[in-house]
Amino acid sequence: MLRLIVRRLLQLIPTLFGLTILLFLWINRLPGGPASALLGERATEADRRQIEAALGLDEPVWIQYGRWMERLFQLDLGTSVQTGQPVWEEFTQRFPATVELALTAILIAVVIGIPLGYFAARRRGSWLDVTAVSGSLIGVCIPVFFLAFLLRALFAVNLGWLPSVGRQSTGIDATEVTGFFVLDGLLTGEWDASWDAIEHLVLPGVALASIPLALIVRITRASVLEVLGEDYVRTAESKGLNQRVVRGRHVMRNALLPVVTTVGLATGSLLSGAVLTESVFAFGGIGSFIQTAIDGRDYPVLMGFILFIALTYVFINLLVDLAYSVIDPRVRVN
Amino acid sequence: MSLLSVDELAVTFGGRGMREVNAVSGVSFSVDEGQVVGLVGESGCGKSVTSLALMGLLPNKGVRVGGRAMFRTGRGETVDLLTLGRSALRDLRGTQLAMIFQDPLSSLNPVVPIGVQVTEILTRHRGLRGQAARKEAAHLLDRVGIPDPTRRLKEYPHQLSGGMRQRALIAMAVACAPRLLIADEPTTALDVTIQAQILELLKELVDDQGTALLMITHDLGVVAGMCDTVNVLYAGKVVEAAGRRPLFAAPAHPYAHGLLGSIPRLDAPRGERLNPIRGSINDTIAWQDGCAFAPRCDFYVDECLRGTPQLAALPRGADGHDVRCVNPVMTGPPETTTLLDKPTTPEETASGGDDDPDGGDGEGPAAGGGTDEDTGTGSGTEASA
Numbered sequence: 001m002l003r004l005i006v007r008r009l010l011q012l013i014p015t016l017f018g019l020t021i022l023l024f025l026w027i028n029r030l031p032g033g034p035a036s037a038l039l040g041e042r043a044t045e046a047d048r049r050q051i052e053a054a055l056g057l058d059e060p061v062w063i064q065y066g067r068w069m070e071r072l073f074q075l076d077l078g079t080s081v082q083t084g085q086p087v088w089e090e091f092t093q094r095f096p097a098t099v100e101l102a103l104t105a106i107l108i109a110v111v112i113g114i115p116l117g118y119f120a121a122r123r124r125g126s127w128l129d130v131t132a133v134s135g136s137l138i139g140v141c142i143p144v145f146f147l148a149f150l151l152r153a154l155f156a157v158n159l160g161w162l163p164s165v166g167r168q169s170t171g172i173d174a175t176e177v178t179g180f181f182v183l184d185g186l187l188t189g190e191w192d193a194s195w196d197a198i199e200h201l202v203l204p205g206v207a208l209a210s211i212p213l214a215l216i217v218r219i220t221r222a223s224v225l226e227v228l229g230e231d232y233v234r235t236a237e238s239k240g241l242n243q244r245v246v247r248g249r250h251v252m253r254n255a256l257l258p259v260v261t262t263v264g265l266a267t268g269s270l271l272s273g274a275v276l277t278e279s280v281f282a283f284g285g286i287g288s289f290i291q292t293a294i295d296g297r298d299y300p301v302l303m304g305f306i307l308f309i310a311l312t313y314v315f316i317n318l319l320v321d322l323a324y325s326v327i328d329p330r331v332r333v334n
Numbered sequence: 335m336s337l338l339s340v341d342e343l344a345v346t347f348g349g350r351g352m353r354e355v356n357a358v359s360g361v362s363f364s365v366d367e368g369q370v371v372g373l374v375g376e377s378g379c380g381k382s383v384t385s386l387a388l389m390g391l392l393p394n395k396g397v398r399v400g401g402r403a404m405f406r407t408g409r410g411e412t413v414d415l416l417t418l419g420r421s422a423l424r425d426l427r428g429t430q431l432a433m434i435f436q437d438p439l440s441s442l443n444p445v446v447p448i449g450v451q452v453t454e455i456l457t458r459h460r461g462l463r464g465q466a467a468r469k470e471a472a473h474l475l476d477r478v479g480i481p482d483p484t485r486r487l488k489e490y491p492h493q494l495s496g497g498m499r500q501r502a503l504i505a506m507a508v509a510c511a512p513r514l515l516i517a518d519e520p521t522t523a524l525d526v527t528i529q530a531q532i533l534e535l536l537k538e539l540v541d542d543q544g545t546a547l548l549m550i551t552h553d554l555g556v557v558a559g560m561c562d563t564v565n566v567l568y569a570g571k572v573v574e575a576a577g578r579r580p581l582f583a584a585p586a587h588p589y590a591h592g593l594l595g596s597i598p599r600l601d602a603p604r605g606e607r608l609n610p611i612r613g614s615i616n617d618t619i620a621w622q623d624g625c626a627f628a629p630r631c632d633f634y635v636d637e638c639l640r641g642t643p644q645l646a647a648l649p650r651g652a653d654g655h656d657v658r659c660v661n662p663v664m665t666g667p668p669e670t671t672t673l674l675d676k677p678t679t680p681e682e683t684a685s686g687g688d689d690d691p692d693g694g695d696g697e698g699p700a701a702g703g704g705t706d707e708d709t710g711t712g713s714g715t716e717a718s719a
Contacts, residue, residue: 230440231435231437231440231441232440232441232442232443232444234391234435234441235435235441235442235443235503235506236443237391237427238389238391238427238428238432238433238435239427239428239432239454239455239458239506240423240424240425240426240427240428240429240455240458240459241424241428241454241455241458242424242458245454245458249443249446249450249454250443250446253443253445253446254443254444254445327445328444328445329444329445329447329490329492330444330445330490330492
């Protein structure tokens with residue numbers, strides 16, 4: 001297992017290396033180049049030269065790339081054009097919010113989606129099945145920001161059960177350790193802070209969970225239906241095993257394989273920021289930051305962000321592969 | 335009373351808005367303790383559905399099961415397998431009743447080690463756990479002829495060969511010494527040499543444990559090598575039931591006659607045409623209108639279409655030789671029958687199915703496709719003498 005992990009990690013190196021080259025060339029080949037992007041359309045030629053010299057943009061591309069890579073290894077992603085802060089710091093401030101939100105959403109989707117899909121398959125054609133299938137269709141169809149508004153209007157504004165915006169109530173005196181507010185509260189023993197953070201996570205989490213939930217329900221249902229018809233399930237039944245063993249060991253273990261892939265992909269897309277949901281709930285994650293960076297052509301931020309997304313996907317793919325090799329011996333490498 | 339006595343088993347598939355299909359329409363047979371009974375017929379005649387119905391493994395929805403299947407359990411009670419509750423049936427399955435399936439690869443769970451798939455049945459029915467269960471599992475694998483069983487326990491189905499997989503399935507089936515073992519085409523997915531080994535193994539286990547075996551197959555060679563009595567199925571009904579020797583010596587139903595006649599011979603002149611039963615199983619009529627085989631039958635008479643023919647003792651036949659035909663074939667076996675390994679004498683035919691068990695052992699399945707060298711050219715004429 002360890003050897004598999006090491007091997008897969010080594011395989012990541014060329015992937016990421018190729019990505020940095022593509023990314024750098026893309027930025028370099030933009031019309032007008034980074035300098036005019038920074039200065040805007042009305043910049044004079046002299047201004048442009050000056051800023052190119054200052055940023056080292058007048059040197060050959062491969063030297064620029066080398067410098068950029070050198071800084072990258074020191075976790076220096078440059079400075080945000082908009083805020084003047086190092087990009088790395090901007091990210092580390094905002095990632096915890098995004099990660100917390102993404103994990104909440106995926107947790108909701110998995111905890112509800114897998115059992116729902118399973119029972120829909122077992123009672124195929126029942127009202128539960130029909131509700132789950134049509135509900136998941138609606139879940140995929142409703143735009144997330146619209147659902148976010150609906151949820152906020154109903155549960156936060158009208159009923160007042162849950163907070164409407166932010167990650168934390170203003171009056172809370174919480175100690176920040178990691179930036180993950182729920183975790184911080186647990187670490188410092190400030191339970192009320194944890195609970196407050198969880199309350200803030202519920203509505204955006206549910207809104208964001210809608211699409212992954214719908215996918216997981218559908219895929220689980222289809223997969224369980226397929227496995228239920230397999231010969232080995234019949235064999236298990238013919239041995240007179242308990243329902244629990246047949247369902248757990250023989251049905252679910254096989255049915256989960258495609259679900260694992262779906263969960264992995266969904267986690268990747270959630271971690272790369274949920275711009276709309278974060279905006280609706282003023283959540284302050286990476287999503288809304290990136291939105292302003294795109295508007296303001298903040299290239300250092302965008303490059304760092306693209307690298308981050310790529311890393312996230314690559315890492316999640318690795319996790320999915322490892323999960324596969326745990327569940328399915330046929331893909332295990334000897 | 336027999337160990338298992340199936341009476342007018344009927345299975346109908348269909349649901350709302352679907353045309354109903356009678357997969358099995360009134361099958362009756364019985365299995366005595368320690369006996370090997372064959373259920374023979376072509377694809378779609380209801381063999382597998384019969385076995386699944388007995389095991390209670392048919393789907394819950396869209397299936398109607400009728401008739402009775404009285405089974406005598408180890409505690410001396412007699413239960414109807416078709417009406418038994420789900421949990422009671424679960425207790426019987428694996429301990430009293432066990433089944434071996436056709437395709438060993440798809441019948442084993444690909445993501446669970448062989449060891450767990452064997453031990454889980456020991457845990458469920460014999461309460462064995464941990465080291466004790468693993469030891470017993472290794473013993474079982476050893477018994478079915480899997481070398482290095484302790485290592486094999488940790489392996490997964492895809493790491494085993496086809497024959498090994500079937501052996502592993504057999505080990506699971508016999509783990510609790512069931513009283514009745516149902517083998518649904520256990521050798522169909524295997525190549526011929528492995529087939530012989532598997533049949534040999536099944537025979538040994540059946541002899542050792544005194545287990546009765548219901549052998550479901552389309553392979554007449556398997557029947558000739560193993561079964562004490564044979565039930566030939568056609569379109570969901572038993573059309574002929576007889577001991578092995580009377581059946582092969584003097585098949586009375588035109589269908590059974592045609593089946594035996596269709597086996598190709600190695601010593602036939604080159605270019606000689608095969609001798610199939612004409613038509614297909616789709617050329618049939620409903621049993622209530624007459625004999626379902628009538629449209630394909632060479633011995634058809636008008637009487638065939640006057641209601642369902644009854645399964646009745648064959649006139650001048652051996653004991654227990656029943657046939658469902660108004661115009662049975664009385665001329666002996668077709669020219670080409672070579673499945674029994676030695677010429678059958680009229681005395682043997684008359685004495686019924688109680689021939690010595692070693693009689694058909696030697697060739698076993700190798701004779702199945704008629705590929706073994708011919709040993710019984712004269713059997714036809716002698717038997718009918």
